[in-house]
Amino acid sequence: xxxxxxxNLTKKFGNFTSVDEISFTVKQGEILGFLGSNGAxxxxxxRMLCGILAPTSGDxxxxxxxxxxxxxxxxxxxxxxxxxxxxxxxLTVEENINFFGGVYGLAGKHLKERKQWVLEISNLVxxxxxxxxxxxxxxxxxxxxxxxxxxxxxIVFLDEPTSGVDPxxxxxxxxxxxxxxxxxxxxxxxxxxxxxxxxxNNIILIDAGKLIAEGNSKKLKxxxxxxxxIEIECSRVVDALGILEAQNFVEETSIFGNKIHISVKEYLxxxxxxxxxxxxxxxxxxxxxxxxVPTLEDVFIHLLEKNKK
Amino acid sequence: MINRTKxxxxxxxxxxxxxxxxxxxxxxxxxxxxxxxxxxxxxxxxHIKLAIFDKNKTEVSRDYIKSFTxxxxxxxxxxxxxxxxxxxxxxxxYAQVVLxxxxxxxxxxxxxxxxxxxxxxxxxxDGNTATIIMNYVNGATRSYSLKIQExxxxxxxxxxxxxxxxxxxxxxxxNLESTKFLIPGLIAMILIVTAVVSVxxxxxxxxxRGTIEQINVSSIxxxxxxxxxxxxxxxxxxxxxxxxxxxGYFLFDIAIKGSYIWLxxxxxxxxxxxxxxxxxxxxxxDSQQIAFTIATFASLxxxxxxxxxxxxxxxxxxxxxxxxxxTPAKFFIVALRAIVLRGVGPExxxxxxxxxxxxxxxxxxxxxxxxxxxxxxx
Ligand SMILES: Nc1ncnc2c1ncn2[C@@H]1O[C@H](COP(=O)(O)OP(=O)(O)O)[C@@H](O)[C@H]1O
Ligand SMILES: [Mg+2]
Numbered sequence: 284x285x286x287x288x289x290x291n292l293t294k295k296f297g298n299f300t301s302v303d304e305i306s307f308t309v310k311q312g313e314i315l316g317f318l319g320s321n322g323a324x325x326x327x328x329x330r331m332l333c334g335i336l337a338p339t340s341g342d343x344x345x346x347x348x349x350x351x352x353x354x355x356x357x358x359x360x361x362x363x364x365x366x367x368x369x370x371x372x373x374l375t376v377e378e379n380i381n382f383f384g385g386v387y388g389l390a391g392k393h394l395k396e397r398k399q400w401v402l403e404i405s406n407l408v409x410x411x412x413x414x415x416x417x418x419x420x421x422x423x424x425x426x427x428x429x430x431x432x433x434x435x436x437x438i439v440f441l442d443e444p445t446s447g448v449d450p451x452x453x454x455x456x457x458x459x460x461x462x463x464x465x466x467x468x469x470x471x472x473x474x475x476x477x478x479x480x481x482x483x484n485n486i487i488l489i490d491a492g493k494l495i496a497e498g499n500s501k502k503l504k505x506x507x508x509x510x511x512x513i514e515i516e517c518s519r520v521v522d523a524l525g526i527l528e529a530q531n532f533v534e535e536t537s538i539f540g541n542k543i544h545i546s547v548k549e550y551l552x553x554x555x556x557x558x559x560x561x562x563x564x565x566x567x568x569x570x571x572x573x574x575x576v577p578t579l580e581d582v583f584i585h586l587l588e589k590n591k592k
Numbered sequence: 593m594i595n596r597t598k599x600x601x602x603x604x605x606x607x608x609x610x611x612x613x614x615x616x617x618x619x620x621x622x623x624x625x626x627x628x629x630x631x632x633x634x635x636x637x638x639h640i641k642l643a644i645f646d647k648n649k650t651e652v653s654r655d656y657i658k659s660f661t662x663x664x665x666x667x668x669x670x671x672x673x674x675x676x677x678x679x680x681x682x683x684x685x686y687a688q689v690v691l692x693x694x695x696x697x698x699x700x701x702x703x704x705x706x707x708x709x710x711x712x713x714x715x716x717x718d719g720n721t722a723t724i725i726m727n728y729v730n731g732a733t734r735s736y737s738l739k740i741q742e743x744x745x746x747x748x749x750x751x752x753x754x755x756x757x758x759x760x761x762x763x764x765x766x767n768l769e770s771t772k773f774l775i776p777g778l779i780a781m782i783l784i785v786t787a788v789v790s791v792x793x794x795x796x797x798x799x800x801r802g803t804i805e806q807i808n809v810s811s812i813x814x815x816x817x818x819x820x821x822x823x824x825x826x827x828x829x830x831x832x833x834x835x836x837x838x839x840g841y842f843l844f845d846i847a848i849k850g851s852y853i854w855l856x857x858x859x860x861x862x863x864x865x866x867x868x869x870x871x872x873x874x875x876x877x878d879s880q881q882i883a884f885t886i887a888t889f890a891s892l893x894x895x896x897x898x899x900x901x902x903x904x905x906x907x908x909x910x911x912x913x914x915x916x917x918x919t920p921a922k923f924f925i926v927a928l929r930a931i932v933l934r935g936v937g938p939e940x941x942x943x944x945x946x947x948x949x950x951x952x953x954x955x956x957x958x959x960x961x962x963x964x965x966x967x968x969x970x
Pocket of ligand 1 (some may be wrong): 296300319320321322323324325326327328507970
């Protein structure tokens, strides 16, 4: 039994195709990481799956209901945290919780219990009267997540919930997501932080509206990337990158801080070749050259490059 | 249903309470407008400075003079003794008007063979005020001569069948009627502008901030949302109406002659149909700025020009008369004048209420068609 089943889902805005015939499934209780760069079509997909945006063609079953035929029923089963901050800054913490509890039809004892839960997970017990606008970003996002699932939906859609939040708060946020998933909630989460993909049970990568890879991180690393990755630590990284890009044996390049990753078809003895190229011919100091296990980012860069061609 | 509507209304009230500036504007701006506009459209001039040159100096002439001081329209500022003082009094602006009673005033009056002449010299610098003063002077003199006529008829055993006292009030102030006529229009204008602007802004704000998406995925439906959103503003508008009517009573002496219950019902229907227009605006506009512009334009302009507030609809060309139906203020003003000024019951204005309901229904239908078209498209 799938929690979400997507079939050839497409959305066009005028002539522009924002989401292009994507199909995938999500199991109950799974955390699906929906990855893609800005403008890839993540939010558009989420908004269609939540029943607030009609697809141009294709369909999806969310919680068993068609987003085309029964969008109102779809809404009954889900929680949604939109990409823009979804709470009211001019209401207090408690007023926000009461409001969202209210529009989800909670009242009385049940509302009280759930309010307490939201306050606990967002570390706001005793701070109910604080204006939401004055909370720090990380806490705001936890509160937003809490209110989005205040009615205990079976599925929750989170659109870039960690964007603009500091790394420690992001880690805490992911712990919350896991807590939800442990309790059987299906979590559909988008992010453009590729490293967050490691926290997901399953990953979908989209680019320019198209689905370009799907699977867990192990599968992605082994199946999609057959090249070897070499990591080079050196001075004048930008110059070095330019030189390496021009080489025939180099397939793809990318920069990670002061390190360069290049992918090569087969790992031969490039070590000396690269050292020659950079140090002897161009006077760049090379600290280290190592073959490494590819990270998910290497995989994504590879896939995105391939999609461009 | 009730819970969800309540949640929306409660939230709206909390936000309003925190937005002190907005609340202040909604509640006090109308009264402010009423005062400004009310006095601007008032042609009443009180405490006109009157100087008197009584050459007759009899009981009769003093009686005539007294008829001027009985109202608040004239204040006698000076008694003159010589002709040359008249010019000086006007030139130096000691008085706005000088009344010259001829020496033969009482005699001519007593013989009754020909009308007595009195002379008024009015400061004509401000033509408008001069005209008004002249009207008052005419009115006062006319009512005094009617009184004499009545006395005379009574003395010879005749009877003047017209209730003079009653009419004298109007003659004395020929413009009072038109001022009273303008106030209901003012109330309509203020109510519709505040209702349309506040409701459309409040709805569009949710769109602009993206919170509407969060509400849209909840189980709340459009009707619950709109009722919840409108309730606080309906209440505010009614409060506003009460404020304005109270201010109208104290400032312009406009007492409500008719039934309070019908006044309430009529105002409620008008406010709801105005909110319908506000909702339509919120469906069309995507930003608060655009909403504010459209809302002010759509509510203010027609309610001033086309509602019969200032320009009588009967004297407009037919095509324009048809266009006047785009503002609910038109119907409300008719009903309001009937209730407040004439004190008549619903039999006199039920058709206006029907128009108002029709207007509101039309607005909401248009809004729902447009929003269905827009819904889930972008
Ligand atoms: N309402 C809309 N009208 C027109 N174009 C849109 C609309 N929403 C999104 N798009 C376009 O669709 C593409 C995907 O947008 P989006 O789904 O928001 O991307 P992401 O969330 O992955 O950053 C972008 O190029 C964006 O400009
Ligand atoms: Mg997005």
